[in-house]
Amino acid sequence: MVNPLKIGRVWTGRGAMTAIVRTSAANLIIMVLSTATSIVTARLFGVTGKGEFSAILFWPGLLAGALSFGLPTSLIFNRKSHPAQGADYIRAGFLFQLPVSLLAGTAAWFCLPFWMGNYSDSIVRIAQWYTVATLPLLLAVGLLSALAQSMENFNLYNGLRVYVPLSNLLGLAALWACGVLSQGSAALVFFCTSLAVVCWSLLRLKRELTVGWFGRFADRAAIKSLFGYGGRVYGVELLGTLYAQCDKLIILALLAPREFGLYSVVYTLSRVFNIVQTAVSNVVFPKVTGLAPERIVATVCRAFRLSLLLMLVALVPGLLIGRFLLGLLFGQPFLEAGTAFGLLSLECIVGGGSWILASSFNALGRPGLVAMRQAIALALTVGLLFALAPAYGLNGIALAMLLGAFSRILITLAAMKIVFKAPISGVLFDKGDWRFLADRLKRATQT
Numbered sequence: 001m002v003n004p005l006k007i008g009r010v011w012t013g014r015g016a017m018t019a020i021v022r023t024s025a026a027n028l029i030i031m032v033l034s035t036a037t038s039i040v041t042a043r044l045f046g047v048t049g050k051g052e053f054s055a056i057l058f059w060p061g062l063l064a065g066a067l068s069f070g071l072p073t074s075l076i077f078n079r080k081s082h083p084a085q086g087a088d089y090i091r092a093g094f095l096f097q098l099p100v101s102l103l104a105g106t107a108a109w110f111c112l113p114f115w116m117g118n119y120s121d122s123i124v125r126i127a128q129w130y131t132v133a134t135l136p137l138l139l140a141v142g143l144l145s146a147l148a149q150s151m152e153n154f155n156l157y158n159g160l161r162v163y164v165p166l167s168n169l170l171g172l173a174a175l176w177a178c179g180v181l182s183q184g185s186a187a188l189v190f191f192c193t194s195l196a197v198v199c200w201s202l203l204r205l206k207r208e209l210t211v212g213w214f215g216r217f218a219d220r221a222a223i224k225s226l227f228g229y230g231g232r233v234y235g236v237e238l239l240g241t242l243y244a245q246c247d248k249l250i251i252l253a254l255l256a257p258r259e260f261g262l263y264s265v266v267y268t269l270s271r272v273f274n275i276v277q278t279a280v281s282n283v284v285f286p287k288v289t290g291l292a293p294e295r296i297v298a299t300v301c302r303a304f305r306l307s308l309l310l311m312l313v314a315l316v317p318g319l320l321i322g323r324f325l326l327g328l329l330f331g332q333p334f335l336e337a338g339t340a341f342g343l344l345s346l347e348c349i350v351g352g353g354s355w356i357l358a359s360s361f362n363a364l365g366r367p368g369l370v371a372m373r374q375a376i377a378l379a380l381t382v383g384l385l386f387a388l389a390p391a392y393g394l395n396g397i398a399l400a401m402l403l404g405a406f407s408r409i410l411i412t413l414a415a416m417k418i419v420f421k422a423p424i425s426g427v428l429f430d431k432g433d434w435r436f437l438a439d440r441l442k443r444a445t446q447t
Contacts, residue, residue, distance in 0.1 A: 026158035031272045033165035035329075038268045040172050042261070042330045044181060051261030052123045053183045055116060057190065058248060059131040063104050064138035065241030070234030071097065072146035073362065074226050077233075079150035088222040090147065090209065096227075097139045105132035115249075118256055123183065130187045137194045144201045147208060160201050167193035232368055236358070239374030243381060243404065247397050250385050255393075262337040263394055265330055269322055270344035273311050274352040288363045297420050300360040305428065308353040319345060343398035351405040357412045360420075369415050377408040 042050045071093045078089050108131045116124050141160060148157035171189035175181040202209065248267075251260050288296045319342050327335045358370045381404030388396030416422045 022154055023158055026162055027274075029162055030165055033162070033169055034268055035272070037165060037169050037172060038265055039329045040169070040176070041186070042265055042334065044176065045183070047261040047333050048257045049183065049261070050264065051257035051259070052119060053186060054260055054264035055119060055252060055257065056123065056127045056130055056183060056187050058245075058252070059108060059112065059127060060134040060138050062241065062245050062249075063108060063131065063135050064142060065245070066238055067097075067100055067104055067135075067139065068142055068234070068237055069096070069100075069227075070230035070232070070237055071226070072142045073233045073237065074230035075143065075146040076150045077229055077362075078222070078226055079147075082222065082225070089226050090143075092223045092226050093143050094140070097143065098136070101136035101139050105135050108132065108135070115253060118252075126184050126187055130191060134191050134194060137191075137198050140198050141194070141201075144198070144205065147205060148201075151208070156201065156204055159204075160197060163197045163200070164194055167196065233362060235368065235371035236362070236374055239371060239378050240355075243374060243378045243408075246378065246382055247385060247401055250389060251397065254389065259394060262334060263340065263397070265334050266326070266337045266341040266394075266398075267344055269326065270341055270348050272322070273315065273318060273345050273348045288359070291363075293364055293420070296360050296363050297416070297422055300357060300363075301416075301422070304353055304356040307356060308349065311349045311352070315345065315349060337394055340394045340398040343395065343402050347398070347402040347405045350402070350409055354405065354409040354412050357409070357416065360416070366419070369419065370412075373408060373411040373415065376411060377404050380404055380407050 038050075041053050045053055075089055075093055109128050112128050112131065113124050116127060119127075141164075145157055145160050148154070148160065168190050171193055172181065172186060175185050175189060248260070248263070251263055288299050291299075322341060322345065323335075323338050326338060326341060358373070361369045381400055384400035384403055385397060388400050390396075392399070413424050413428075417424055
């Protein structure tokens, strides 16, 4: 019989397995909170109102991903590789992002009315204010999360990620109880909760952030290293952001708010299948950075195989339960997007696996290879979106995303074979995986 005390040691340990378990738990909590928030807004705003609110929230996240310039990933890589220059890395990252957020916010203010032509003037104006105010906070969250990861402080990292959706849900409940819930008041609550979480994390990282903000840089070579690696990985991240958001951009530009409301609900619900893989990707990269190439490839491939198999096993019952919950929790009007939900769920699993494999290139300082993969997959996906969306609507968009995810994983496998001489069969299957997993669980539960 399984000893609960030994299982508890897996949760309270300090190794990579513990970090993955905790981060998976945080991902599950985030998914539950995000789904609950989506349910509340769908029920209270309706399908069209849900689409309008999702459009308001969409822009800061898109811009934050597009304007990170690879600095969060570079901060992790450089602080792990050269910890003595940590203060210079931190200062340069934050001081650079401040003017970037101001310039991007100004550009967004003038561009949003053109892109959101299908939305009312009041919704567009709320989107403008929310984007300008929230973008600096999201860029700060990215750097703070990266700092926590570089310290291997996954408790703080997961806290940053959990407290924002938790506070958002509580804020929506308070607005509903007071009878003042609207798209504008909900957007204000989301901004205030993000601000509160950023202030909390700044206090938790006060010692690490005491870096002499207005003094001279101790090592200018460190700045060059930060932006040099960031520039190389930025192509990967920018293409990844565009790939992840291109479906929503096309819906916003071409379809009505109702379609965006349907899609935002099934997309959020489908992300439950990425809980474990996201945790693995977030933990593996800082853990393997700096190791020998052979160990990096072996560790990443094993993480890919185990997580992919686990999520594929969970897919069939998850689809049945998810479709039932779609009608029960969100309402009957959302059931018309059931097929899109199934396609997006499989896309989530395939895409999550491809990101785990891609972490091996980033850890070895070869992000350009992932950028090439993303560029090819993005071009293919955008072409499929424009070809399939007019004829098949949301189902066409979901199918295009799934085919794009398969293209990413196939390109990644080919790159690993060419660059690392790793046989594709070895990347996809290793009979020693289960023995490895059992051994790690046994070691983690021992005193």
